[in-house]
Amino acid sequence: MTRFSALPAALALAALLAAAAPAARCAAPQGAGPRGAAPEGASPDQAASKSAAPENATPKNAAAQNAGPLPAQADAPFAVRRIAAFDRPWAIAFLPDGRLVLTEKAGRMFLVTQAGAKTAIDGVPAAYDRGQNGMLDVAPSPDFARDRLLYFTRVAPEKGGGALILARARLDESGGRARLSELTTLWRQRPASRGGQPGGIIAFSPDGRHLFLTVGDRMEPDTAQDPEAARGKILRLNPDGSAPPDNPMAGQAGIRALTWSTGHRNAYGLAFAPDGTLWEHEMGPRGGDELNRIRPGGNYGWPEVSNGDQYSGWPIPRHATRPEFDAPSLYWTPVIAPAGLAFYRGTAFPAWQGSALIGGLRAEGLVRVAFGKDGVPRQADRWSLDRRIRDVAVAADGAVWLIEDGSGAGLLRLTAK
Numbered sequence: 001m002t003r004f005s006a007l008p009a010a011l012a013l014a015a016l017l018a019a020a021a022p023a024a025r026c027a028a029p030q031g032a033g034p035r036g037a038a039p040e041g042a043s044p045d046q047a048a049s050k051s052a053a054p055e056n057a058t059p060k061n062a063a064a065q066n067a068g069p070l071p072a073q074a075d076a077p078f079a080v081r082r083i084a085a086f087d088r089p090w091a092i093a094f095l096p097d098g099r100l101v102l103t104e105k106a107g108r109m110f111l112v113t114q115a116g117a118k119t120a121i122d123g124v125p126a127a128y129d130r131g132q133n134g135m136l137d138v139a140p141s142p143d144f145a146r147d148r149l150l151y152f153t154r155v156a157p158e159k160g161g162g163a164l165i166l167a168r169a170r171l172d173e174s175g176g177r178a179r180l181s182e183l184t185t186l187w188r189q190r191p192a193s194r195g196g197q198p199g200g201i202i203a204f205s206p207d208g209r210h211l212f213l214t215v216g217d218r219m220e221p222d223t224a225q226d227p228e229a230a231r232g233k234i235l236r237l238n239p240d241g242s243a244p245p246d247n248p249m250a251g252q253a254g255i256r257a258l259t260w261s262t263g264h265r266n267a268y269g270l271a272f273a274p275d276g277t278l279w280e281h282e283m284g285p286r287g288g289d290e291l292n293r294i295r296p297g298g299n300y301g302w303p304e305v306s307n308g309d310q311y312s313g314w315p316i317p318r319h320a321t322r323p324e325f326d327a328p329s330l331y332w333t334p335v336i337a338p339a340g341l342a343f344y345r346g347t348a349f350p351a352w353q354g355s356a357l358i359g360g361l362r363a364e365g366l367v368r369v370a371f372g373k374d375g376v377p378r379q380a381d382r383w384s385l386d387r388r389i390r391d392v393a394v395a396a397d398g399a400v401w402l403i404e405d406g407s408g409a410g411l412l413r414l415t416a417k
């Protein structure tokens, strides 16, 4: 559905609002398709149970950097090695033993050693592999070494399309084989949709007591502002899928009890910073990719406001016009199509300590965001890899691992030059 479609009054208002925010107009078309059908580009990680969390430290509408026009650097401080190839991989996550778990969108999961040896995991449930839908994210239990549990998301086939499902299963290994057992559905989206933008990114709080999950708008933008709709939200659950009693709308019915924040479009990045702040990135439409500091009960504005426009070019009111919504801390116009978010902790790249690493589908590279002493993020680096990057993870030795997007896509290891 197109907002402002044929309504002259709304049209005039939109034009006025656009004129009031000329700096945020996007310079070049970045993709085709209706609003919601992002040219897409699409990941994982973990906080803060201390109530004096830093999420309230920055004014809601502080002026944010537009990092979109910043060019890629010529020289990268890393060497890139291609370790293995996969068919449309979607997410990677490290296990405590140093191996990776990797998902493929068609509905497969693998264990992968750092030398590139793959073991297919049996017993993976079916995925609705269509458009941006399919097998999505995976995250080991915070206590994986003891419980061997994997949490994962997929859009599962259902009448009317597919529904986002958060599931958990135990990874059993013996005789060189691996399989999932004790498969449990922890949360199921209702209703199903045919459309894309599922979200599906999992992040555990640093204390391991809560699981955060992004839920995309499924190409139904208005649902992101509907408190009853399991769309356009970040959810916070207990690891067994139940509703924590200290959620912002705890005790209320349906999706409200699980809702941590709302007004999101399509989040393919969610991770806790070393200081316990939860950060999310999401794709804008034509312009306006966002990096958001997530606070409980926050409303991030989609689709009422955006720093991008509709794919048709039709303007959407800017964040600055509606201070009641949480504005992004950093945004990109033109877009990078962010996918995957990991905070760097390690010794291999000392200058990156505490930085956010973000894959770029459209940017075809890696973006590093650094945080000032005031906690405000600024893009520090952008390196072109000439490949659509789907997910990012940091190994225990400080090497950075990426997956490319698409068929024959590489699993890449980045080490210091």
Ligand SMILES: [Ca+2]
Pocket (backbone or CB within 6 Å): 263, 290, 300, 301, 302, 305, 306, 326, 327, 328
């Ligand atoms: Ca927003």
